[in-house]
Amino acid sequence: MGNEKELLNVSKATIGRLPAYHRYLQEKLAAGEKTVSSTAIAEDLHLNAVQVRKDLSAIAREAGKPKLGFAVADLIADIDRFLGYDNLNDAVLVGAGGLGSALAGYGGFKNYGLNIVAAFDADPARAGTEIGGIKVFPADELARLVRRLNVLIGIIAVPKEAAQGVADELIRGGVRAIWNFAPVHLNVPENIAVKNEDMAASLAILSKRLAEILNSEK
Amino acid sequence: MGNEKELLNVSKATIGRLPAYHRYLQEKLAAGEKTVSSTAIAEDLHLNAVQVRKDLSAIAREAGKPKLGFAVADLIADIDRFLGYDNLNDAVLVGAGGLGSALAGYGGFKNYGLNIVAAFDADPARAGTEIGGIKVFPADELARLVRRLNVLIGIIAVPKEAAQGVADELIRGGVRAIWNFAPVHLNVPENIAVKNEDMAASLAILSKRLAEILNSEK
């Protein structure tokens, strides 16, 4: 049912901005606005209007209308569809410590198409408990359960020393995508997707910008 | 004491990769290796060797040596200096819930030059407690304390509804950089640096890559 257009020509940069548009559009929807222009989005989100237009046209089914802009509800649906927010992907969470609990406790992932079905922890004391309504299993059941549940996404929230081992186990269980919160580079086969949530990198960028700003003032 | 070279010509993309190099180099240092080549780094981190060389030469004081590569210890020191890992910046954390506690509990930020000196929470029950060794203050003292402590960095880990208000208060207190973990776009003056930790965006990129991989297999 051909929507081949979609899969092509959508850059990583664009994909990275789509969630921000999505949030913005939902605000507008809640405020009762029917349409929104790329100009307005760009201004509010501090982006370039052409860029917004390009991003949106890459995933929108309906073209924008001159003088009015885009239909808010349609755009939301388009992004939902494109990013898969409308059908849940199962995931497992490894590490039920501080960060793991925080991630489990944040219910919002469901809105982003992510459904955490089980958690794991190496500490036997944590097995059998629950975090954010998700059952915690002992780490040695990881690969087996992942395989049984047919889960394709693993979230790593363990100390850095343990991260590579966890990744190996996840992959052994059949996981194909890893969201890594541990501050280490993971070594994985080519056909496994890894996204590092590198807080140090974010922080580096922030503090460089801060330095620039302070610098430009004196 | 001229190192003007540094501040120029170091792209955001490069800055974003430096922390990964830093971690890698520390591993090598721990393993007792004195030198490392861009080729080796590139291979292990799955990057392009020219890119690595360019990134490193942008911040390195000593040039690499043919046939040997770069001096591990020197490079680490260079990155430390460039990213400010060697002198701590004070920050406050707003939101002592799940995510806030997790961030406070992660002691590692000190290694990245960030020193969290106080936390705040709107819930009076949390005021007076500690998270990860950091005192929690009532939210209404935010601006005053930030100003008194002369803190320039604020970390927002509150529910999205509260985030804009917190940002405003932080700025009122004199904060100049905001690390925002709430899934909203913050509206701030131009001379304030904001870095959004947009997990939805990361997730979007990860799941698109996953989809690609699965797609390429069938």
Add this chain to the structure above:
DNA sequence: ATTTTATCGATAAAAAATTATCGAATAGGC
């Protein structure tokens, strides 16, 4: 001492991403 080889830095080429420009379309006011 000479040759080989791995690596560097510099420069050039290619690719990707952002931004500018402009004619066409149309909603809303006159």
Add this chain to the structure above:
DNA sequence: GCCTATTCGATAATTTTTTATCGATAAAAT
């Protein structure tokens, strides 16, 4: 019904980022 102002989409120009190429250099091997 006709202007006017706003927005769109398409195309082009620009900028940024990544990757390729190549001569020079120095460690290691012969």
